[in-house]
Every structure is written in structure tokens, then in C-alpha cells.
Amino acid sequence: MKKTKIGIPRALLYYYYFPFWLKLFDELSLEPVISDNTSRKLLDKGVKKSLSEICVPIKVIIGHVLNLDQKDVDYIFLPRFHSIRKGVVFCPKIIGLPDMIKHSLPGLEAEIIADQIDSKSDDIAQISNHQQLAEIFSIPKKEMKKALTKASNFWQRYRNLLYQGYLINDFSRLEDLEGLEKLISKFENEKKIPQSQRKEIVTPGNEEVVDIAVIGYGYNVSDQYLNMDILNKLKEMGVRIHTFSMVAAEIIEKELSKLRKPMFWEFTNKLYGAAEHYLKNDQIDGVIHLTAFGCGPDSMLGQILEIDAKEYDKAFMTLRIDEQTGESHIITRIEAFIDLLRLKKENN
Amino acid sequence: MRLSFPYMGPTIVYAKLFELLGHDVVMPPKPNKEIIDLGVKYSPEFACFPFKVITGIYLKLMDKNLDALVTSGGHGPCRAGYYGEVHKKILQDLGYDVEIIVIDSPRDDYKYFYEIVKRLKGDSSWLKVAKVIKTVYELTRAMDQIEKKIEILRAYNDQGTINRIWIKAQEEFHQIQTTAEVKEIKNKYLNKLSEFEGSIPAENERLKIGIIGEIYVVLEKSINNQVEEKVNQFGFEVERSQYLADWIRENAFPFIGKDLEEIEKKGEEFIEIEIGGHAQGNIGHAIDFKQKGFDGIIHLKPFGCLPELVSQSVMDDLSEKYEIPVLSITIDEQTADANVLTRVEAFLDMIREKKYREVM
Numbered sequence: 204m205k206k207t208k209i210g211i212p213r214a215l216l217y218y219y220y221f222p223f224w225l226k227l228f229d230e231l232s233l234e235p236v237i238s239d240n241t242s243r244k245l246l247d248k249g250v251k252k253s254l255s256e257i258c259v260p261i262k263v264i265i266g267h268v269l270n271l272d273q274k275d276v277d278y279i280f281l282p283r284f285h286s287i288r289k290g291v292v293f294c295p296k297i298i299g300l301p302d303m304i305k306h307s308l309p310g311l312e313a314e315i316i317a318d319q320i321d322s323k324s325d326d327i328a329q330i331s332n333h334q335q336l337a338e339i340f341s342i343p344k345k346e347m348k349k350a351l352t353k354a355s356n357f358w359q360r361y362r363n364l365l366y367q368g369y370l371i372n373d374f375s376r377l378e379d380l381e382g383l384e385k386l387i388s389k390f391e392n393e394k395k396i397p398q399s400q401r402k403e404i405v406t407p408g409n410e411e412v413v414d415i416a417v418i419g420y421g422y423n424v425s426d427q428y429l430n431m432d433i434l435n436k437l438k439e440m441g442v443r444i445h446t447f448s449m450v451a452a453e454i455i456e457k458e459l460s461k462l463r464k465p466m467f468w469e470f471t472n473k474l475y476g477a478a479e480h481y482l483k484n485d486q487i488d489g490v491i492h493l494t495a496f497g498c499g500p501d502s503m504l505g506q507i508l509e510i511d512a513k514e515y516d517k518a519f520m521t522l523r524i525d526e527q528t529g530e531s532h533i534i535t536r537i538e539a540f541i542d543l544l545r546l547k548k549e550n551n
Numbered sequence: 552m553r554l555s556f557p558y559m560g561p562t563i564v565y566a567k568l569f570e571l572l573g574h575d576v577v578m579p580p581k582p583n584k585e586i587i588d589l590g591v592k593y594s595p596e597f598a599c600f601p602f603k604v605i606t607g608i609y610l611k612l613m614d615k616n617l618d619a620l621v622t623s624g625g626h627g628p629c630r631a632g633y634y635g636e637v638h639k640k641i642l643q644d645l646g647y648d649v650e651i652i653v654i655d656s657p658r659d660d661y662k663y664f665y666e667i668v669k670r671l672k673g674d675s676s677w678l679k680v681a682k683v684i685k686t687v688y689e690l691t692r693a694m695d696q697i698e699k700k701i702e703i704l705r706a707y708n709d710q711g712t713i714n715r716i717w718i719k720a721q722e723e724f725h726q727i728q729t730t731a732e733v734k735e736i737k738n739k740y741l742n743k744l745s746e747f748e749g750s751i752p753a754e755n756e757r758l759k760i761g762i763i764g765e766i767y768v769v770l771e772k773s774i775n776n777q778v779e780e781k782v783n784q785f786g787f788e789v790e791r792s793q794y795l796a797d798w799i800r801e802n803a804f805p806f807i808g809k810d811l812e813e814i815e816k817k818g819e820e821f822i823e824i825e826i827g828g829h830a831q832g833n834i835g836h837a838i839d840f841k842q843k844g845f846d847g848i849i850h851l852k853p854f855g856c857l858p859e860l861v862s863q864s865v866m867d868d869l870s871e872k873y874e875i876p877v878l879s880i881t882i883d884e885q886t887a888d889a890n891v892l893t894r895v896e897a898f899l900d901m902i903r904e905k906k907y908r909e910v911m
């Protein structure tokens with residue numbers, strides 16, 4: 204029998220959860236189809252079908268949904284991320300995403316699976332988060348539970364590697380489970396150290412290595428087309444890269460507990476906690492806030508970080524990406540930033 | 552304490568609340584070009600427009616020797632609940648040392664809420680506080696009742712005449728001390744307005760527009776380019792999805808429950824769960840307006856408003872399914888009055904023509 208094809212858009216929460224979903228669908232004998240990497244064409248389609256003033260990551264995911272629809276998938280998997288922590292929710296646009304997709308893309312042929320995610324932690328394996336999925340494919344509860352446990356365990360291994368200092372990008376180009384399993388085992392077993400932890404890094408002109416924390420949501424930091432591959436560009440310039448997903452949950456927690464009132468958005472809070480940690484950290488030379496045009500939560504976060512960076516006397520730069528940002532412009536800005544940090548370092 | 556607060560819609564109500572509790576109230580300035588420019592300058596570029604306006608208002612108040620600014624809080628998911636925290640940071644960074652008291656819901660942090668209420672209550676007894684709250688709440692409802700009439704009558708009468716009555720009413724409301732006085736003034740002005748009722752045409756000839764959107768731009772005329780008056784000017788009645796009472800309920804007395812729940816629930820057809828702001832409720836109101844026989848919807852939202860972008864995204868579908876025209880207007884520092892007027896006029900022309908054709 205032909206397997207049912209379920210499309211997963213390579214956008215937004217994909218970057219954080221994709222190993223979970225790949226494993227889950229495999230266990231359930233469903234065939235996941237991942238949308239193509241973001242490209243000019245894909246993004247343009249999303250842009251055409253969205254409101255112009257909406258943030259670019261939403262335009263991106265609309266492009267990915269359209270891309271999947273062209274791949275003749277039967278379903279599109281678009282969980283409604285509501286909360287993965289008590290009292291904290293996702294950005295309103297992420298919560299409302301399934302509504303936007305259902306009502307603004309009338310031509311869509313695939314059916315949307317939009318189970319609501321409400322969890323107490325980042326682990327989303329509760330059966331209540333997968334009811335619609337179970338119903339559509341008549342998956343018995345026991346089988347579902349088993350598959351979810353396996354998916355969760357697999358995802359934990361990925362998450363642990365991120366904590367150890369690997370980048371989402373070290374994995375995200377892989378979209379077949381087998382390849383991903385191999386890679387994860389390889390990283391776990393060999394004693395190689397992730398780039399962010401390596402002492403020796405070659406720089407083009409044997410200059411000093413610079414440590415930069417790139418503060419941005421997984422989908423901005425890891426979508427190589429959207430961010431003009433900024434991470435690799437930084438690496439080529441001899442930069443050790445640190446991101447929020449490397450910071451231990453307890454540290455983030457501790458930073459958040461110092462606020463009278465944390466923000467309301469899950470990943471914005473994670474970025475805040477991580478950024479505060481990096482701002483205080485002597486090993487970090489500078490912080491780049493990588494944000495998308497029109498991002499609401501980041502307008503608040505960015506303002507706070509900018510002021511705090513001044514207080515900690517840490518170099519800070521905001522890089523804003525949108526559907527038209529020119530590559531040369533970004534390169535010029537990061538080059539200038541890195542040069543400045545090197546100069547500072549050499550003078551010390 | 553010497554207090555002020557953001558200028559938002561029900562300024563009188565806020566003033567009254569603090570005055571009756573015995574505070575020294577400094578009236579905040581009404582948003583104008585200067586204030587908006589100031590706010591834009593000192594706010595993050597992508598902050599929502601209401602945030603920027605409030606930044607401007609706070610900065611204008613900085614030479615008034617205030618002990619504190621009082622503002623609303625909230626627990627999201629929208630940004631408004633976090634305004635206070637970020638404003639604190641911005642003012643501090645600019646070297647201003649003024650306290651910002653954020654009224655958060657007791658559900659979020661009971662102890663904090665209690666502390667704040669205790670401070671705002673000052674020397675008044677709890678009984679007095681309860682009375683003040685009742686008076687202020689009655690005041691709000693009375694003002695809403697009159698404003699709803701105004702929004703109808705202005706469509707059929709000289710705008711200046713009706714507006715003057717409204718302004719006078721507000722002035723008198725500003726003087727009240729007791730619930731009885733609120734009633735008295737309310738009746739006085741309802742009577743006055745009833746003299747104009749004869750101008751309202753037969754039901755099938757009335758044209759009605761529902762205004763929905765983000766609460767601040769829906770309520771605050773000084774920043775929404777007086778959309779209501781513009782609509783009235785073309786002979787259309789107006790009703791909004793939100794009034795002072797809604798604002799007060801959410802922002803000053805967060806412990807008072809919601810009404811309108813039934814209407815707002817209608818929004819689930821398009822936005823299945825609460826996503827923040829009033830997106831779902833607004834969609835519910837849009838459907839409700841249609842069911843009440845309204846002829847069109849004007850949807851107001853600040854630039855980049857998170858929840859209202861979601862509602863705007865589902866609006867075409869709603870407009871088609873319910874056969875009701877919708878005009879979305881984005882409000883920010885660059886919104887030009889003439890542009891709003893042209894768009895409103897074209898929209899209303901279209902509706903009038905359609906109605907005319909249907910009648911023929």
C-alpha cells in the first residue's frame with residue numbers, strides 16, 4: 204500500500220523539533236515530506252500570499268506550505284504551538300498560524316493537521332498534543348504512546364548535542380531519519396568537539412579568534428537562505444559562534460527569575476536568558492541580535508538587550524533580515540563589527 | 552501621590568479614579584504630532600504604535616514632578632502587557648527616575664497586586680475604595696451609553712452641534728463625585744440627545760458601519776485620525792467593538808469578569824483559540840455586526856500589530872463567507888489623514904451603491 208504523505212514545512216519550529224517529527228512519523232509508518240530549502244522562488248510565493256507588513260518568518264512558512272502543496276502531499280503537519288511552559292505562550296502569530304493558513308490560502312489541497320501543543324516543558328510528547336493525528340490515521344493509543352516515547356528520546360539526544368555546543372545547522376540539512384540517526388550517533392561517540400567549544404580555530408590571516416553570541420530564533424539563525432548564511436560567513440572570518448540553544452535551561456531559568464515579570468513568549472524568553480548570560484560572560488566578545496523585519500516580540504527584547512549591553516559594556520549589533528536584505532550589506536556590517544572586536548582585543 | 556497615566560481613551564475615568572482616592576492627578580497631554588514624534592524617536596523601531604505614543608506622553612510628563620506613572624499590565628500574549636517594563640527601562644536609560652506602577656491582574660501575581668492596590672488606595676478605607684470603583688464603573692457605562700447615541704446621531708445632524716453636546720457632557724462628568732450624580736448627568740444628556748432622534752430615518756434606509764480592531768486605536772480618536780467622525784460625516788452610523796467599559800474592565804479593574812463573551816465566541820469560526828489582544832473577539836464582533844444588519848466593517852490596527860495581523864489574514868475569507876465588505880486601515884506615525892479620508896470615502900461609496908442597487 205502506498206504510504207500517506209505528510210508534508211512538514213521547513214520553517215519556524217521545524218528547526219527545533221524536526222528530529223522528533225521524523226522519528227514519530229517513521230514509527231507510525233507515515234511518510235514525511237519536507238519542503239525544499241528556502242529559496243528566492245519559494246520565498247517570493249510566500250510573500251505574494253501574505254500581508255506585506257507581516258514578519259518575514261511567517262512569509263517564509265507560507266512559502267513552504269505552498270511548496271508542499273505542490274508536492275502532492277495528503278496532509279500538512281502544522282501543530283498549533285500554544286504553550287510549552289506554564290503561563291508562557293508563543294508569539295500570537297505562531298499561535299494563530301493554522302488559522303491564517305486555513306483562511307488565507309483557499310486553494311490549498313492538502314488537509315491541515317493542527318493539533319494544539321500544550322506542554323509543561325520543551326518535550327512535546329504528550330498524547331494530548333497528537334490527538335488529531337491519531338484520529339486521522341486511526342492510531343491506537345498504545346501504539347501512539349510508544350511512538351511518542353521513541354520520538355521524544357530521539358529528540359532529547361539531538362537537544363543534548365545542541366546543549367553541548369552543536370548548531371542546529373549541523374543537523375538541519377539532513378531530512379532522512381537514517382542519515383540523522385547516524386550523524387547523531389557519530390557526534391555522540393566520537394570525541395570531536397563542536398566548533399563553539401574548540402580552542403584552536405583557523406582564521407584567514409591568523410588573527411585572533413573572536414567569540415560571538417548570535418541571538419535569534421532557531422528559524423532565523425538556521426535558515427541559511429533567509430539569513431544569507433551568516434553563521435558560515437562568521438565562521439569563515441574566524442568567529443566562534445554561540446547561540447541560545449547551547450545555554451543550559453537552568454541558566455536561562457535563573458536569568459528569567461531575576462525579572463519582576465518575564466515576557467510572555469517562549470522563545471523570546473529563552474533568547475533573553477541566553478543573551479543575559481552571554482552579556483555577562485567575559486569569553487564572549489560581542490553579541491549580534493539577529494531579528495526579522497516586523498518581529499513584535501523582538502522589538503521589546505531588542506530594546507532591553509541594547510540597554511543591558513551598554514550596562515555590561517559589551518559590543519552589540521542588531522542585524523535585521525527581511526525578504527530584500529542585500530547580502531553585501533550584511534557582509535559589510537558583520538565585517539566591520541568583527542574588525543572592531545579584533546581591534547579591541549589586540550589593544551588589550 | 553502625584554500621579555499621571557497614559558492618555559488613552561477614557562482619560563477622565565482614570566483621572567476620576569485616582570482623584571476620588573485622594574491623589575494629586577496630573578492630566579496627561581493628548582497625543583499630537585510633537586508627542587508622537589518624541590515617542591517614535593525614543594522607542595524601538597518595531598514597537599507597536601500605541602507603545603510609541605505612550606513613550607511620547609511619558610516623556611512629556613517628565614518635568615511635572617510626578618511620584619509615579621500608573622499603567623495597565625496584563626499577561627500577554629500581546630505586547631501591551633509588557634509595555635510598562637520596557638518603558639521603565641527606556642526612561643531609566645534616559646536618566647529619568649520615576650516609578651511606573653503596573654496594574655497586573657491579581658491572577659498573575661497576587662502579592663504584587665495587593666501591594667499596589669494598597670498604595671493606590673492611600674488613606675481611603677476599603678469601603679471607600681469599593682464605592683469609588685462602583686462610581687467610576689458607572690461613569691464609564693454612562694459615558695459609553697451616551698457615546699453610542701452620539702455615533703448614531705452624528706450621521707444625521709450637524710457634526711459640530713452633536714460634538715459640542717458630547718464635549719459638554721464629558722466636562723460635566725469630570726466634575727462628578729457620586730454615583731447619583733453620574734445618573735443625573737447621564738439622564739440630562741440622554742434627554743438632550745433624544746431631541747435629535749427624529750432625524751434618524753426608517754430602519755431600511757439606515758447605513759451602519761461596525762468598527763473593530765486593536766483597542767487603543769479603536770478607542771483613541773487622537774491617534775486613529777477620527778475615523779468615526781469621518782464615517783459619520785458621510786451619513787453612516789457607527790458602532791464599535793470596544794468601549795470604555797471594556798478598556799476599564801481590562802486595564803484598571805482586571806478582576807471584573809468579561810461580558811460580551813457570547814459575541815466574542817463567534818470568532819472561533821476563524822480564529823480557533825485566543826491568540827492575544829482582541830483578535831478572536833474582533834472577528835466575533837465582525838460576524839455579530841453582520842448578523843445585526845450592518846453594512847460594512849472597518850478594521851483598525853496599529854502597524855505590525857501581532858494579533859490583528861492574524862485577524863487581517865482571515866478577513867478576506869470572512870468577508871466573502873458573510874458577504875460583508877471590510878476595510879482594513881493600518882495606523883502609525885506615517886498614516887496620513889487625507890489618505891484615510893479618501894479610503895473611507897471610497898469604501899462608503901461602494902457600500903452605498905451596493906445598497907442602492909439591492910433596493911432597486
Ligand code: SF4
Nearest residue numbers: 258260294296498499
Ligand atoms: S516571534 Fe517574531 S519573527 Fe517569530 S512569528 Fe512572532 S513576530 Fe514573527
Ligand code: SF4
Nearest residue numbers: 599629631828856857
Ligand atoms: S495588540 Fe497590537 S498594538 Fe496591542 S500590544 Fe499587541 S501588537 Fe501591540
